[in-house]
Amino acid sequence: MANSHKLGLTARIVIGMVAGLVVGFLFKFLLAEQDERHLLLFGMALPLKAFFVDGIFHIGGEIFIASLKMLVVPLVFVSLVCGTCSLSDTSKLGRLGGKAIGLYLVTTAIAIxxxxxxxxxxxxxxxxNMVADQTYDVSQAPTLAQVFINIFPSNPIESxxxxxxxxxxxxxxxxxxAIALSGKAGERLAAMxxxxxxxxxxxxxxxxxxxxxxVFFLMAKLFSTMGDYETIISLGKYFSVVLGVLLLHGLVSYPILLKAxxxxNPWVFMLKMRDAALFGFSTSSSNATIPxxxxxxxxxxxxxxxxxSFTVPLGATINMDGTAIMQGxxxxxxxxxxxxxxxxxxxLMVILTATLASIGTAGVPGVGLIMLAMVLQQVGLPVEGIALIIGVDRLLDMTRTAVNVTGDAMVSCIVAKSEGELDQAIFNDPKAGLKQEDIDFHHLR
Structure with missing residues (x-):
């Protein structure tokens, strides 16, 4: 990749994603009959699965996810402190919260x-005619009262x-x-x-x-270890309906709401969301995609x-439109x-429960199944039914996350526009932000 800097970030991510998908399928084919195939390297017979799939691919993907998560807490905390202490009108904070939470709940209700x-x-x-040949262990979902109590930290360092x-x-x-109200001391701290x-x-x-x-490592590991593809075929109608509604909500509902x-311009918005959506798709985690x-x-x-700094972290926590679609x-x-x-x-109970449950849903992979158990219990359906859809949920989880992060950005733009805090020159500039994406690792100064 000597000339990789000549390509845009989106193109490089897509290349990494496609290459990982192809390599993953290749390894799944090679390991289809046995896991003990070996690679002769430097005169040594190395187990193919252990060296590549459980080794290089797994380690590379986990390091990438861990690196993203490493940034989330300091970025959210520092960015939100900067945003809050710069507010000249404290009543504005209440408006922001009301608008953001209201929009997130509305889009979730539309989605489900x-x-x-x-x-x-x-x-x-x-x-x-399927019978669940496995059980699904239900993790206890928090009550709505507990969700509101848990919003307030008793130990911020522990949080x-x-x-x-x-x-x-x-x-x-x-x-x-507190910084904004602390005079000179607050100004010095705000500058820091x-x-x-x-x-x-x-x-x-x-x-x-x-x-x-x-992204290459994540895709290669996922598609080389994915379960039986016959499961996807047998659940093809379910898979297609969920995927279709996800695409409809992400590509039609969001642009309509943004324009209205x-x-x-919804087209400009969707073009600029490419990188973040690809990150969300690859990581399956709204929280990891926050940066x-x-x-x-x-x-x-x-x-x-x-x-x-307020709407994006809040959205990653309570805006679970993709999860609500899966639950519906x-x-x-x-x-x-x-x-x-x-x-x-x-x-109506499903719509209400899933919408409110999104507030207590963490932005991490697979958590939607836990909240689905709560929704099923509310309407008297057997929770064991979740075992039927586990096999195809991983692929859908990736698409759900891409939809979720798109919704976070859409609400951020709407709230910013309503508050006069959006620079439309930057929004309409197709090259905005591209320069900041490039780093010359050979010349750091």
Whole structure:
């Protein structure tokens, strides 16, 4: 990749993703009959699976994910402190919270309504004679009361260590307000946080330049270890309905809302979301993608840090549109498989439960299945039905995350536009933010 700097970041990530997918399929084919194939290297017989799949691919992918997660807490805390302490009107914070939370809940309700509607229209579970040959252990979902209690940290250091995003947001906002009210001392501390924010964003850029390699390792490991593809075929209708609604929500609902509520060009927005969406797809984690989402909305879309530092981390925590879509389709699918008729009241309960459950859903891979268990219990469906869809959930989880991070950025743009905190010159500039993405590792100064 000597000339990789001549390609844009998006092109490099796509190349890494496609290369990883091809290599993953190749290894799955090579290991289809036996796991003990060996590679002769430097006169030594190395186990193919252990050396590449469980070794190089696994280590490379895990290091990449860990590097992204390493940035999340310091980036969110420092960025939000900077944004909060720069507010001249503290009442603005209440408006931001109200607008952001309101929009996130509205988009989630729209998402699950679309999911239920299309699932009823295409009946993915009709005629499916499947028996769950495995059980699904239900992790206890938090009650709504406990969710609100857990928003407030008793130990902010512990919250940062555990990556509890809502608690970090609350502490950062209070800390930022205290800085703004502390006169000269606050001004000195604010200047230090501003410099620290610049350094952390440069670290984000550094990792983004290494992303093609990380994406390659993640895709190669995933597709070389993915389960039986016959499962996808047998659940093809369910898989297609979920994927179709995800694409409909991400490519149609979001652009319509963006145009209607802000007047911004949806095509420009979607083009600038490419990198963040690809990151989300590769990592399957909204939280791990926070650094890239923040960089995108700030540098490419012109959203001021005082807005994005609040809306993006909040969205990664409570905006789970993709998860809500899966829950809606899966609920109807499982009801059809087990021949259970759901009433209008049941469907309304599903919409309400899934929307509120999104507040307590962490932005990490696979957590949607835990919340699905809670939704199924609310309408009296067998939780064991989740075992039927586990086999195809990993691929859908990747797409769900791409939809979620797109929604985070869309809401950030709408809120910023309504508050006069969006630079439309940057938003409309197709080259905005591209210069910040390139780092010359050979000449650091």
């Amino acid at each position: 309504s679309l999911a239920i509607g299309f699932a009823l229209l295409f009946t993915p579970g009709a005629g499916v 940062m260590a555990k990556g509890n995003m809502l608690q970090i947001i609350v502490f950062a906002v209070l800390f930022g307000l 946080f501003s410099d620290l924010n610049e350094v952390i964003m440069k670290l984000v850029t550094l990792l983004m330049n290494l992303a093609p390699y990380g 509520l802000s007047g911004l 890239v989402t923040l960089e995108t909305v700030n540098n490419k879309m012109g959203v001021k840090n005082s807005i994005s 389709v899966a609920t109807v699918f499982i009801a059809q498989v087990f021949l259970v008729d759901l009433t209008l009241t049941d469907f």
